[in-house]
Amino acid sequence: MTSSATFVIVGGGLAGAKAAEALRDNDFGGHVILFAAEEHLPYERPPLSKEFLAGKKSLDEFTVHNSDWYRDHDVDLRLGARVSLLDPAAHTIGLPDDTTVRYDKLLLATGSASRRLPIPGADAVGTYYLRTFDDAAALNSALTEGSSLAVVGAGWIGLEVAASARQRNVDVTVVEAAKQPLSAALGETVGKVFADLHRDHGVDLRLQAQVAEITTEADRASGLKLSDGSVITADAVLVAVGAKPNVELARQAGLAMADGGVLVDASLRTSDPDIYAVGDIAAAVHPLLDCRIRTEHWANALKQPAVAVAGMLGAPTEYVELPYFFTDQYDLGMEYAGHATDSARVVLRGDVSGREFVAFWLDDDNRVLAGMNVNIWDVLDDVKALIRLKVPVDPDRLADPETPLADLRTG
Numbered sequence: 001m002t003s004s005a006t007f008v009i010v011g012g013g014l015a016g017a018k019a020a021e022a023l024r025d026n027d028f029g030g031h032v033i034l035f036a037a038e039e040h041l042p043y044e045r046p047p048l049s050k051e052f053l054a055g056k057k058s059l060d061e062f063t064v065h066n067s068d069w070y071r072d073h074d075v076d077l078r079l080g081a082r083v084s085l086l087d088p089a090a091h092t093i094g095l096p097d098d099t100t101v102r103y104d105k106l107l108l109a110t111g112s113a114s115r116r117l118p119i120p121g122a123d124a125v126g127t128y129y130l131r132t133f134d135d136a137a138a139l140n141s142a143l144t145e146g147s148s149l150a151v152v153g154a155g156w157i158g159l160e161v162a163a164s165a166r167q168r169n170v171d172v173t174v175v176e177a178a179k180q181p182l183s184a185a186l187g188e189t190v191g192k193v194f195a196d197l198h199r200d201h202g203v204d205l206r207l208q209a210q211v212a213e214i215t216t217e218a219d220r221a222s223g224l225k226l227s228d229g230s231v232i233t234a235d236a237v238l239v240a241v242g243a244k245p246n247v248e249l250a251r252q253a254g255l256a257m258a259d260g261g262v263l264v265d266a267s268l269r270t271s272d273p274d275i276y277a278v279g280d281i282a283a284a285v286h287p288l289l290d291c292r293i294r295t296e297h298w299a300n301a302l303k304q305p306a307v308a309v310a311g312m313l314g315a316p317t318e319y320v321e322l323p324y325f326f327t328d329q330y331d332l333g334m335e336y337a338g339h340a341t342d343s344a345r346v347v348l349r350g351d352v353s354g355r356e357f358v359a360f361w362l363d364d365d366n367r368v369l370a371g372m373n374v375n376i377w378d379v380l381d382d383v384k385a386l387i388r389l390k391v392p393v394d395p396d397r398l399a400d401p402e403t404p405l406a407d408l409r410t411g
């Protein structure tokens with residue numbers, strides 16, 4: 001690729017910033033233009049619901065690079081610039097003011113937006129969502145000591161905010177439609193660990209409950225009305241019902257789609273040979289897992305860009321990292337690696353009620369699909385090795401903390 005080539009990155013989150021970094025690290029000498037819809041320098045989102053709300057970190061501590069870095073690396077960062085058009089045939093992107101920019105290669109890293117609820121009160125003042133730093137700053141101002149917060153959804157973000165809010169002496173009620181928190185991701189047995197954790201910290205957790213309405217008083221959110229008619233009063237409401245990938249550009253451009261995201265091969269290339277996609281939007285063929293997978297995880301945004309950039313520079317490689325996720329809530333920290341199916345069987349190892357354990361998910365042949373270590377910090381490599389090996393393990397030995405995980409690798 002000549003030094004007059006132009007590589008355009010659309011999306012100024014972690015993935016977009018890491019892609020710009022990877023291009024320069026690989027001595028790409030052409031133009032790099034990074035379009036970012038937000039006004040802030042690209043930053044990492046996990047601290048928004050954790051350390052930022054807990055008052056332990058400020059934005060500059062989780063900003064990916066400071067402004068000098070973009071200048072020093074000759075990255076043309078356009079903040080507050082939302083790309084509104086993509087024309088793969090002409091190799092151009094367009095902005096709302098009708099300017100167009102030609103690209104040689106394009107990377108889509110447009111991430112996700114908060115899912116909205118189609119119920120009354122969803123847009124009222126005092127109803128919050130959490131995706132951006134501006135969202136977090138607004139929510140932060142609402143969480144004053146002694147106030148009350150109602151959270152819709154006991155997923156990762158809802159629970160992390162509940163934990164941060166309880167630590168600030170905010171009264172918290174969490175309403176969840178499923179039988180247990182996080183049951184879609186972890187199943188009911190492990191989900192209950194999180195239910196107990198939050199109840200132990202004073203959260204009023206309402207399970208199998210449907211929110212019918214966000215109630216308002218003088219046009220301000222005043223709480224929730226549930227479908228059984230019961231009412232929860234609150235000074236603020238957080239809607240945390242998941243994320244929706246930002247795929248409008250890709251869809252409008254006619255790129256192949258899959259799993260709600262943009263279809264990419266193992267090298268993260270889309271159906272157009274000059275366009276790549278990474279992060280939350282990428283539905284990628286995973287060579288090791290033998291399936292296509294799209295995950296909304298920080299680790300993908302961190303590591304996929306280097307692989308996509310290799311392909312953009314003409315030296316394609318494959319993304320083979322196992323899916324990885326983490327959370328911190330009160331004194332519980334956990335890491336999750338792998339990809340469990342709905343039918344997977346759970347094996348628990350360690351002290352579950354004491355919240356120091358490892359959970360494994362096994363397929364019908366007793367091969368480890370995924371593992372989650374809770375408050376145990378020296379096992380992640382062993383867990384990943386078991387997943388990668390794909391050999392049957394003895395579930396009884398797996399459940400026995402006296403059997404070293406490394407001994408199970410031989411099947």
Ligand SMILES: Cc1cc2nc3c(=O)[nH]c(=O)nc-3n(C[C@H](O)[C@H](O)[C@H](O)COP(=O)(O)OP(=O)(O)OC[C@H]3O[C@@H](n4cnc5c(N)ncnc54)[C@H](O)[C@@H]3O)c2cc1C
Nearest residue numbers: 011012013015037045046083111112279280296297298301
């Ligand atoms: C509060 C919160 C807590 C989280 N905690 C964890 C955690 O503990 N662990 C974990 O693994 N993951 C966590 N995640 C998920 C993780 O942050 C995401 O997976 C990650 O941010 C995805 O990165 P991305 O760069 O693909 O997209 P994003 O971070 O969503 O960034 C995409 C950026 O592109 C911009 N954009 C979109 N469309 C356009 C356009 N047309 N033109 C220009 N710019 C555009 C968006 O405005 C956005 O700034 C959390 C997410 C949130 C919101």
